[in-house]
Structure formats: structure tokens, C-alpha cells
Amino acid sequence: MSTSVYKSVIIGTGPAGLTAAIYLARANLEPLIIEGPEPGGQLTTTTEVENFPGFPDGIMGPELMDNMRKQAERFGAEFQTGWVNKIDFSNRPFRISIEGREDIVAETIIVSTGASAKYLGIEGERENVGRGVSTCATCDGFFFRNKKIIVVGGGDSAMEEANFLTRFASEVVVVNRRSELRASKIMQDRARQNPKISWGLNKTPLEVLTNDRGVTGLKVKNNSTNEEEVIETDGIFIAIGHTPNTKFLDNQLQTDEQGYLLVNPGTTETNIPGVFACGDVQDHRYRQAISAAGTGCMAALDCERFLEAAESEHLQTAVR
Numbered sequence: 547m548s549t550s551v552y553k554s555v556i557i558g559t560g561p562a563g564l565t566a567a568i569y570l571a572r573a574n575l576e577p578l579i580i581e582g583p584e585p586g587g588q589l590t591t592t593t594e595v596e597n598f599p600g601f602p603d604g605i606m607g608p609e610l611m612d613n614m615r616k617q618a619e620r621f622g623a624e625f626q627t628g629w630v631n632k633i634d635f636s637n638r639p640f641r642i643s644i645e646g647r648e649d650i651v652a653e654t655i656i657v658s659t660g661a662s663a664k665y666l667g668i669e670g671e672r673e674n675v676g677r678g679v680s681t682c683a684t685c686d687g688f689f690f691r692n693k694k695i696i697v698v699g700g701g702d703s704a705m706e707e708a709n710f711l712t713r714f715a716s717e718v719v720v721v722n723r724r725s726e727l728r729a730s731k732i733m734q735d736r737a738r739q740n741p742k743i744s745w746g747l748n749k750t751p752l753e754v755l756t757n758d759r760g761v762t763g764l765k766v767k768n769n770s771t772n773e774e775e776v777i778e779t780d781g782i783f784i785a786i787g788h789t790p791n792t793k794f795l796d797n798q799l800q801t802d803e804q805g806y807l808l809v810n811p812g813t814t815e816t817n818i819p820g821v822f823a824c825g826d827v828q829d830h831r832y833r834q835a836i837s838a839a840g841t842g843c844m845a846a847l848d849c850e851r852f853l854e855a856a857e858s859e860h861l862q863t864a865v866r
Contacts, residue, residue, distance in 0.1 A: 550578075550648065550650050550651065551639065551650075551651045551652075551653075552576070552577065552578045552650065552651070552652050552653070553575045553576065553577070553652075553653050553654065553853060554570050554575050554577045554578075554652060554653065554654045554655070554656065554849050554853070555577065555578045555579075555580060555642060555650060555652035555654075555655050555656070556570075556577055556578070556579045556580070556655075556656045556658060557580050557630055557642075557655065557656070557657050557658065557659055558580070558581070558582070558657065558658040558659035558660060558791070558825070558827070559579060559581045559611070559615070559658070560611070560658060560660050560825055560826075560838060561611075561614065561825065561835045561836070561838040561839040561842065562658040562660075562824040562825025562826070562827075562838040562839060562841055562842035562845070563579060563581075563656070563658035563824070563825065563842060564579075564611070564614035564615055564617075564618055564839075564842065565614070565838075565839040565840075565842030565843050565846070566656050566658060566824060566842040566843070566845045566846040566849070567579050567618035567623040567846075568614070568617050568618045568621060568623070568846075569842070569843055569846030569847065569850075570623070570846045570849065570850065571618055571621035571622045571623040572621045573846075573850050574622070575849075575850065575853070576622050576623070576624065577623050577624070578623075578624045578625075578626060578650065578652075579618070579623055579624070579625050579626070580626050580627075580628060580630060580642070580644065580650075581625060581626070581627055582627070582628075582629060594606055594607075594689075595607050595610055595685075595835065596688060597684075597685070597834075597835075597836070598610060598835055598836055599836065610835075626644070626647070628644040628645055628646060628647050629644065629645040629794075630642060630643070630644055630645075630794050631643045631644065631645050631794070632794070632796070633655070633794075633795065633796075633798070635798045635799070635818050635821065638653065638819070638820050639651045639652055639653045640652050640653075640655055640820070640821070642655070653820065653853060653856070654820045654821070654822070654849045654852060654853060655820065655821045655822070656814075656821075656822045656823070656824060656845045656846070656849060657792075657795070657799070657807060657816075657821065657822070657823045657824075657827055658823070658824050658825045658827060658838075658842065658845070659790075659791035659792065659794075659825075659827050660790075660791055660825055660826045660827055660838075661788040661789060661790040661791060661806070661826040661827060661830070661833070662788060662789050662791060663681035663682075663784065663787075663788050664784070664786045664787045664788060664789060665681075665784060665786075666698065666751050666784060666786070668751050668752055668753055668754065669752075669753040669754065670753050670754030670755065670756060671754050671784070674754055674756055674760070674761060677756070677760045677761065678754075678756065678760040678761025678780065678781045678782060679754060679761060679781070679782050679783075679784065680781065680782070680783050680784070681783070681784050681785070681788075682783075682833070683697075683706075683707035683710045683711050683783055683785070684710065684833075684834065685834075686781075686783075687710060687711050687713065687714045687715075688714060689781075690711070690714050690715050690780060690781045691714045691715075692714075692715070692716050693714075693715055693716060693780035693781060694715065694716055694717045694718075694719070694778065694779050694780050694781075695711050695715040695717070695718050695719070695779060695780065695781045695782070695783060696718075696719045696720075696721055696746075696764050696777060696779045696781070696782045696783070697711065697718055697719070697720050697721070697782075697783045697785050698720075698721045698722070698751055698764075698782065698783070698784050698785060698786065699720075699722065699784070699785035699786045699787075700720075700722035700723075700724060700726075700727040700728045700729060701727075701728045701729050701785070701786070701787065702728075702729045702730055702733045703785050703786075703787060704720065704722070704727075704729065704785035704786070705720075705727070705729045705733040705734060705736065705737040706733065707783055707785045708720050708737055708740075708743050708785075709736055709737055709740055709743070711783065712740055712742040712743060715742065716742070717742055717743075717744060718740075718742055718743050718744070719743075719744050719745070719746050719777060719779070720737065720743060720744070720745055720746065720747075721746040721747075721749055721751060721764065721766060721777065722746070722747050722748075722749070723748070723749065723750040723751070723769065724747070724748065725747050725748040725769075726747075727747075746766065746777060748768065748769045748770055749766040749767065749768055749769065749775075750766060750767045750769055751764055751765075751766050752765045752766055752767055752774065753765040754782060755776065760780075761779060761780060761781055761782055762778065762779070762780075763776045763777060763778045763779055764776070764777050764779055764782055788826070788830065788833070789805065790804065790805045790806045790807070790826070790827050790828075790830070791827060792805050792806075792807060792827060793805075798818070799816045799817060799818060799821065799823070800816065800817040802830075804830060806827065806828055806829070806830045807823040807827050807828040808828070809822075809823050809828050813844070813848055814828070814841060814844045814845040814848050815848060819852070820852055820856075822845040822848050822849055823845070824838070824841035824842045824844065824845035825838040825841055825842060826838060828841070829841065
């Protein structure tokens with residue numbers, strides 16, 4: 547089986563991977579971008595994006611991703627769809643195995659596979675993402691001015707999102723299946739002191755209810771009485787965490803305890819020289835399209851400088 551060799555391969559799209567592709571392509575490095583069957587990252591499940599600079603009237607998430615892809619293609623980036631099964635990081639250049647395709651060899655790799663929001667797995671949830679169901683308060687809170695919102699979760703992220711959403715909503719109801727919260731005391735105290743936040747504890751979500759206009763309520767089970775009830779709402783924010791998409795790396799790159807890739811501070815460099823990480827796969831704090839795009843730019847520049855240094859070292863060795 548023949549093998550293709552690339553100076554740089556980007557695994558994953560979204561704002562981080564596509565920004566890295568634009569920069570590398572403009573540097574004439576002809577990068578290959580490997581995208582999964584559902585390319586574009588979390589923005590493809592978002593309706594209108596109003597906080598990405600340069601779009602005063604907003605832009606639809608899928609359109610923004612499509613524009614980024616076209617921009618990368620214009621400068622010579624190549625795209626290939628498939629699942630990465632395995633990467634051999636033991637020697638450089640690195641060997642990438644893609645399901646159903648020939649292996650690829652890359653002098654450098656940029657990992658931008660993102661993080662997937664955890665869902666409840668209840669009826670009416672996934673099909674209503676963007677129609678009243680959201681996993682990002684910072685992204686979508688603005689659309690719920692003076693409306694009643696439910697936040698599902700009991701950890702720090704849920705408390706943080708609930709507090710943030712009170713800037714817009716008339717009321718925020720925190721629903722948690724346990725009677726106690728997992729959040730730190732300081733985060734709990736902030737939420738409990740917020741007059742706009744009310745509580746639906748010890749209640750298990752069962753179903754997202756909708757009509758032709760969007761979300762109307764959340765059906766829950768009272769765990770004390772086993773009785774079902776409906777909490778009326780205009781929007782439901784799922785805040786039970788994210789899972790970084792790093793399993794395919796087989797623990798070859800260093801991660802934190804949650805599985806997010808670790809990079810050298812101020813860079814996108816991983817523990818393996820020539821391998822870089824950008825976007826939500828290494829960012830559990832901000833998780834914004836613009837911050838992901840910024841780290842994509844950083845990864846491309848880090849990658850370009852690494853290749854220049856490697857080429858210079860090779861030439862010096864050849865001269866000797």
C-alpha cells in the first residue's frame with residue numbers, strides 16, 4: 547500500500563483546525579485536514595453566531611464554518627474525510643492510520659479534535675439543539691432575554707452558567723437529579739444568593755417538551771415521590787460537562803485528569819516535538835469560537851517555525 551507524505555496534517559476541523567489550515571496553506575505548506583463524518587465542530591449545531599468579530603449582523607454557525615473551509619481551500623489546503631484509527635508518535639515523521647484509506651506520513655501534526663458536550667440522553671434533547679436546547683450559555687444566553695430558563699447540572703459549570711444567564715433571563719431554574727450539588731461551596735453560595743435563581747433539586751429530567759415555536763418545558767421525575775411534573779421554560783441549558791476527543795491518541799500525548807491535552811504555557815506545543823494542539827481539545831476554560839481560532843493561528847505558526855528549524859538543522863547536518 548502506498549503512503550502519502552505531508553509536511554503538516556491537521557486532525558479535526560472547527561474554528562481551530564480551519565484557522566490553522568488557512569495559515570499553513572498561505573505559507574505554502576499544503577496541509578492536509580482530516581475531518582470526521584460530521585465536520586465543522588460544535589458551531590455546525592449552532593444557529594446564529596453574534597459574537598464572532600467581523601459580522602455585525604451575525605452569521606449562521608454552519609455558514610461561518612463553510613466560509614472558513616472555502617478560505618483554506620482557496621490557499622491550497624487539502625481535505626480528507628475519515629476516522630483516525632491510530633497514530634504512531636514513536637518516530638518522526640509520524641504515521642497516521644485512517645479507516646479504509648492508505649496510511650499518511652506527516653512531519654508535523656496539529657490536533658484540533660475539540661470536545662463534545664455531554665448530553666442527558668432524553669427524548670427531545672438532541673433534535674432541539676439550536677431550537678431552545680443549548681450547551682453554551684456564553685454563546686446563546688443573549689437570545690433568552692426576559693425569558694425563563696432551565697439549567698441542568700449540579701457542578702461548578704452549571705452554577706457558573708446559571709449565574710451568567712441571570713444577566714438575560716427573568717428566572718433561571720437549576721434542575722439536578724441529586725438533592726445535593728457537586729459544585730464547590732463558593733460557587734453554590736454565589737448561585738444561592740442570586741435572587742433570579744430557583745431550585746429544582748432531586749429531580750430527574752425525562753423529556754424536552756416542544757411546540758412548533760421551540761422548547762416549552764422539561765418533564766421531570768420527583769425522585770422522592772416518583773411523580774412526574776412539567777417545569778415550563780423557554781430554554782434548556784445542559785451543563786453536565788464536556789468530553790475532550792482524545793481517546794484515539796491512546797494516551798501518547800500528555801493530558802490533564804479530565805483528558806484535555808496539555809501544552810507548554812504560551813504555546814501549542816505538546817510533550818512530543820512536532821505535535822501541536824489547539825481549540826477545545828486543550829481548552830476546558832473558554833471554549834469559544836474566537837479563542838479556538840486564536841489557538842489555531844498559534845498552532846500554525848508554531849508548526850511553521852518547527853519545520854523551519856528542522857530544515858535548517860538538516861541542512862547544517864548535510865554540510866558537515
